[in-house]
Amino acid sequence: MPRARSAGEILADAACTVDPALRQAARHLAPPIRRLTDYHLGWTDAQGRPATLTGKALRPALVLLACQAVGGRAAQALPAAVAAELVHNASLLHDDVIDNDQLRRHRPTVQALFGTSAAILAGDALFFLAVQTLAQAPAPLCGTGLQWLTAAVQELIDGEYADTTLEQRTEPASLSEAAAMAAAKTGSLIAVSCALGALAGGADARRTAHLRQFGAHLGQCFQLADDILGIWGDPAVTGKPRLADLQARKKSLPVAAALSAANEPARELAALYATSGPLSSDELERAAHLIKAAGGRDWAVGQSRHHLAQALENLHAAHPEQVAEADLTTLARLAADRTH
C-alpha cells in the first residue's frame, strides 16, 4: 500500500492539475480585467510581472478527489474544479470590499491596490467565468452541475449578507443564527464542490448526498478554524491581520458562543461589543481574552471535533475508493486541525 500523502502534497497536486485549466479559462477575459484577476489569483505582482503565489486549492482538490472517490477520473471533474475555484475567488474579491480588508495572502487586496470599483467588477467577471466554464462543460456538469453551483452561490450570498447584518445588530446573535450563517457562507461552496465531483464521476444520488454532507461538515471545520485563527492566529502564517473580525464586531462562531454563555466574561464581552467607535488594541486583546474565558474557544474546538467526526462518517457511508478516501480524510483533518 502506498504511503499516505500529506495535506500539503494533496493540495499541491490539485493546484498543479487545476492551474493550466484555470489559466486557460482566464484567457477569455479582456486584458484590463485580467490584470486585476491575474493579480488576485497570485499569477502577477502589483506591477503585472509574473509571480507564483498560489492559493490553497482546497475546493479544486475536493472536486477532483470526490470524483475519484466514486470511481471517476480527475479529468472528468476538471471544469467543476475550475468553476469552484473561480467562484471562491470572486466571492473573496467582493468580500474584501464588504469587509474593507486591506491584506490577503500577505499582499494588498485588489480593492486596496486598484480600488473598490475594480474589485467589484473583477469579482463579477470571475463569477461569470465560473458560469461560462460549467456551461461549456460536458453533461451532466453543464446542466445539473450548473444548477447546483448557482444554488450554492445564492446560499453563499445569503451567508455573506447575514454576516454583514449580524455585525450591525446590537442584541447578541443566537448561536444557531451564527452557525447557519457560517454554513451558508463557507459550507455551501465546499459542500457543492464535493457534490460536483461526485456528479462528474457518475455517482448515484445516495453517494453524492453523502459526499455533499462530508463537504458541508468539512466546511464547518474550516470556518471554525478561520474564526479561531482570526482571533488567536499568527498574521505571519495566516497572511491576514489579527482581530479585524473583532474590530468589525463580527458575530463569528467563537464570539457567538461566548456571548451566549451565562458567565461574567460573556457579560463583559457583550458590553465591549455594545460600545460604538473603534476598539483600542488593548480592548481588542481584552475581547480575545474574554471570548476564551467565556468558553468560546473551547466550544469552537469541540464543534470542530464534532463536525470532523460527522464528515468522516459521511465519507465512509459514500463507500469511497481507498486512495481518494485517504486523501479526503487527510483534508478533513487538516481543516479541523488548524483549530488546535
Next chain:
Amino acid sequence: MPRARSAGEILADAACTVDPALRQAARHLAPPIRRLTDYHLGWTDAQGRPATLTGKALRPALVLLACQAVGGRAAQALPAAVAAELVHNASLLHDDVIDNDQLRRHRPTVQALFGTSAAILAGDALFFLAVQTLAQAPAPLCGTGLQWLTAAVQELIDGEYADTTLEQRTEPASLSEAAAMAAAKTGSLIAVSCALGALAGGADARRTAHLRQFGAHLGQCFQLADDILGIWGDPAVTGKPRLADLQARKKSLPVAAALSAANEPARELAALYATSGPLSSDELERAAHLIKAAGGRDWAVGQSRHHLAQALENLHAAHPEQVAEADLTTLARLAADRTH
C-alpha cells in the same frame, strides 16, 4: 391594419408580460436579500410596503418582440426576457456603488438606503438569478442562450471597467475608446436581448445576426441619449441628478467628442476636466456649456441619427413580421428621440 402602438404602450405591455415571471423568479431568493431586490425592482418602498414602480422594461420588450419578429410566440422567449431584465438590474446595483449614485428612478439607491455591502450582494444575487433562469429554460436558451448572455455580461463588465478607468485618466480619451466603452457597457446587453429573442423564436443565424446588430445600434442610441440627458436633461423626468457625470469627470460620448474638437471651448473644457477636487455648480454649468459650444452635443445627436438609420436597416434585413417590426421601429425611434 391596426393602429401602430406607442412606445409607452409597447413597454407597458412587455412589463405586464414579464412581471409575473420576474416575480416568480425572485421567489427563489432568501427573504433578507429579497427585501433589497424587491426595493430595487420597485416592488416595495423603503419600509418594505408594496409599491408599484416599474422600470422601463426596454430589454424584455426587445427580447419578446425579436422573438415575434421571427415568427415565434412571446412565451417562448419569456425566460430570456426575465434573464435580461435581471442582468440589467444587477448591473445597475453594482453601478450605483461604483459611481456612488444616491438616486435612481426618483428614489434613494439600494446603496444609499441599505449600504454598499447590501448593494454588492443584491447585485450578485440578481446576476445569479439570471443565470439560474436561463439554465432552467428549455433549449436552446439553456445552452446557446446562456453562453450568449454570459459573454454579453463579460462585455458589459469590460465596458463598466473602461468607464471607471477612463474617468481617472488625465489625457483625453479618444472618441473611438469612448464609443467602444459605450458599446460594451450598454450595447452588449441590448444587442444580446434581441439575439436571445430571435434564438428563442427559432431564427436562423442570418436573421439572428441582423437582430443582434439592430440591438447594438439601438443600444448606442440609448447610451447617447443617456449621456445627453445626464448633462442637459431634467432631473424631474430622468429621476437622476444632472451633471453627476461631469462631476465624476466621466468621458461620456458628448464629452469625448467635445474634448477631441480643435477649438477654444474644447481647450477650456480640457482645462476644467484636468483640475482636481470637486467642481462648483458654476463650473459644472460652464462645462455643460463648453461641451455644447465645442460641438459635443451636435455630434452626439448626429451619431444617434446615424445609429438609428443603421438599426432600422438591420431590422429590415432581418425580414421581420409586420407587427413586431412596427413595434421595434417605434422603440428604436424612442431610444434616438430622447436625444433631440
